[in-house]
Amino acid sequence: MISVATKNRIKDKLFEYWGIISTLIGIVLLVVFMTDIFMQGVSRIDTTFFTNSPSGLKPETSGIFPALLGTLWILFLTASISIPLGVGAGIYLEEYSEKNWVSTLLEINISNLAGVPSIIYGLLGLEVFVRIMGLGKSVLAGALTLSLLVLPIVIVATREAIKAVPDSIKQAAYALGATKWQTIWTQVLPSSIGGVLTGVILALSRAIGETAPLIVVGAAAYIYDAPDGVLSEYTVIPMQIYTWMPDAREAMKVNAAAGIIVLLMITLVMNGFAVYLRNRWQKKIKW
Amino acid sequence: MKVKEMIIEKLLFLCASISVLITVGIILVLLLDTFEFFQEVSFVDFITDKKWTPMFKDKHFGIGSLLAGTFLTTVIAVGVAIPIGLSIAIYLNEFAPKGFRKRIKPALELLAAVPTIVYGFFALTVVTPFLKQFIDIDSFNALSAGLVMGIMIIPYISSISEDALYAVPKSLREAAYGMGTTRLQTAFKVTIPAASSGIIVSIILAISRAIGETMIVAIAAGQKPTLTLDPTETIATITSFIVQVTTGDVEHGSIEYKSLFAAGITLFLFTFMLNNISYFIKKKYQEKYD
Numbered sequence: 313m314i315s316v317a318t319k320n321r322i323k324d325k326l327f328e329y330w331g332i333i334s335t336l337i338g339i340v341l342l343v344v345f346m347t348d349i350f351m352q353g354v355s356r357i358d359t360t361f362f363t364n365s366p367s368g369l370k371p372e373t374s375g376i377f378p379a380l381l382g383t384l385w386i387l388f389l390t391a392s393i394s395i396p397l398g399v400g401a402g403i404y405l406e407e408y409s410e411k412n413w414v415s416t417l418l419e420i421n422i423s424n425l426a427g428v429p430s431i432i433y434g435l436l437g438l439e440v441f442v443r444i445m446g447l448g449k450s451v452l453a454g455a456l457t458l459s460l461l462v463l464p465i466v467i468v469a470t471r472e473a474i475k476a477v478p479d480s481i482k483q484a485a486y487a488l489g490a491t492k493w494q495t496i497w498t499q500v501l502p503s504s505i506g507g508v509l510t511g512v513i514l515a516l517s518r519a520i521g522e523t524a525p526l527i528v529v530g531a532a533a534y535i536y537d538a539p540d541g542v543l544s545e546y547t548v549i550p551m552q553i554y555t556w557m558p559d560a561r562e563a564m565k566v567n568a569a570a571g572i573i574v575l576l577m578i579t580l581v582m583n584g585f586a587v588y589l590r591n592r593w594q595k596k597i598k599w
Numbered sequence: 600m601k602v603k604e605m606i607i608e609k610l611l612f613l614c615a616s617i618s619v620l621i622t623v624g625i626i627l628v629l630l631l632d633t634f635e636f637f638q639e640v641s642f643v644d645f646i647t648d649k650k651w652t653p654m655f656k657d658k659h660f661g662i663g664s665l666l667a668g669t670f671l672t673t674v675i676a677v678g679v680a681i682p683i684g685l686s687i688a689i690y691l692n693e694f695a696p697k698g699f700r701k702r703i704k705p706a707l708e709l710l711a712a713v714p715t716i717v718y719g720f721f722a723l724t725v726v727t728p729f730l731k732q733f734i735d736i737d738s739f740n741a742l743s744a745g746l747v748m749g750i751m752i753i754p755y756i757s758s759i760s761e762d763a764l765y766a767v768p769k770s771l772r773e774a775a776y777g778m779g780t781t782r783l784q785t786a787f788k789v790t791i792p793a794a795s796s797g798i799i800v801s802i803i804l805a806i807s808r809a810i811g812e813t814m815i816v817a818i819a820a821g822q823k824p825t826l827t828l829d830p831t832e833t834i835a836t837i838t839s840f841i842v843q844v845t846t847g848d849v850e851h852g853s854i855e856y857k858s859l860f861a862a863g864i865t866l867f868l869f870t871f872m873l874n875n876i877s878y879f880i881k882k883k884y885q886e887k888y889d
Binding site: 349436517530 | 600603604607608610611612613614615616617618619621622624625628629632682683686687689690691694695703705706707709710712713714715716717719720721723724725750753754781782783784804807808810811812813814817818838841842845846851859860863866867870871873874875878
């Protein structure tokens with residue numbers, strides 16, 4: 313006969329093991345799968361993979377050159393649109409807006425936007441940028457769509473970073489006769505730059521991995537040249553992978569896997585950099 | 600000087616108001632095209648028709664088949680993510696050594712940072728062939744898409760729930776230990792009830808994320824709208840339908856084009872509702888213990 317206390321202790325121990333399994337299972341699966349993809353695709357990764365265009369006829373020498381350049385274009389344009397807008401909005405909400413129904417509305421609105429599925433942003437972009445503004449299936453229309461998508465991330469990160477700056481710093485600036493904007497520009501922003509940057513990098517890394525909204529606003533499947541301007545047609549790395557994936561030929565599967573390796577490398581480097589920045593920034597600044 | 604300050608404030612206000620413009624834009628765009636859609640298709644058909652075939656000659660517009668697919672993949676994903684995510688949160692909070700918790704959290708969050716197209720590839724090329732060894736299953740099916748999606752949304756549940764459990768005051772936990780409870784009893788009788796609002800928020804957010812997920816289902820679950828709850832069949836979700844139509848060229852003003860927005864607004868309504876519920880739970884019950 314086992315006592316109740318022993319039973320409870322056994323249950324407790326069993327749950328501990330289950331907890332360890334749960335914690336590791338996702339990560340282990342991810343690692344297993346990454347290894348699998350790596351084995352599949354690594355043989356295709358050489359310089360020609362980066363410099364060649366994709367080709368339906370010669371899968372063995374197909375490359376991601378147009379997609380890589382397209383991703384860089386998207387990255388650059390999305391950054392230049394979403395950073396000023398998002399940081400500006402974050403500053404306004406944290407430093408200027410008074411606590412009233414407008415600010416409550418803005419806050420609910422931003423939290424809502426963060427939860428809107430990315431494909432809905434695609435539909436918005438399709439109607440507004442592609443059709444009404446007449447941008448067509450251009451890299452600019454794609455970047456505008458992704459900018460709207462990542463805006464909430466940049467805004468929230470900016471607010472969090474600014475919130476962490478102590479009041480005493482601002483009071484000191486005011487005491488020296490600085491105006492509100494001077495205080496923000498010379499004191500608040502420099503001391504919160506680490507947090508802002510972390511958010512921006514995470515937002516951009518999200519933008520690079522997005523496929524669905526770009527399919528909707530017309531990233532094309534068969535593009536053989538790099539974009540030559542903001543109104544040029546384009547494709548991006550995830551889109552290229554998506555195009556290769558259903559192809560039954562073995563070499564195409566290898567290409568898709570190799571494309572995934574490149575995409576994952578970029579995502580991992582960006583995320584790693586963001587984590588590094590956050591830690592460094594948190595360590596350096598002790599108020 | 601004063602003028603410059605004013606201009607800057609106005610500019611910053613403009614930035615902030617763009618977020619409102621986006622919401623208004625989304626709602627207007629969806630509503631207008633859906634309105635046009637319903638001038639050609641009756642609302643009753645939309646609700647009751649059993650088929651969804653806007654791309655065929657014989658056109659049917661029964662949203663039910665897309666909703667069934669969305670429901671199916673979401674239920675599977677959430678069914679995986681809730682038990683695992685909550686177990687992680689409880690384990691990290693009550694059982695795990697402190698250093699482990701700090702190190703494992705970023706690794707877990709990486710699960711949500713991996714681009715979804717990668718998960719789609721995973722579901723299609725690894726999970727489906729694996730499942731085929733045991734059960735009779737279509738090459739494109741709801742099951743493997745749902746399972747993989749479940750892995751992806753684990754961190755949504757584990758992270759937010761863990762934060763909620765962490766915020767429960769130590770005194771409550773210690774009072775329980777003082778009564779001689781085990782860690783497991785403390786978790787289930789004290790900390791989980793105390794953190795329930797945060798846990799519910801995390802689950803709602805994960806559901807909303809699963810409903811809106813696109814690439815995994817578009818790649819691994821197929822693109823054939825079917826009114827079924829059988830997870831081994833090929834299906835289509837609202838999101839995968841939108842991808843399917845827009846992958847090709849779709850002519851503006853055609854009924855296919857309009858059907859995109861009718862499907863889109865259905866999706867938007869669901870996620871909008873869930874997001875707002877979670878927002879209000881969070882606002883109402885957060886930090887009761889200060």
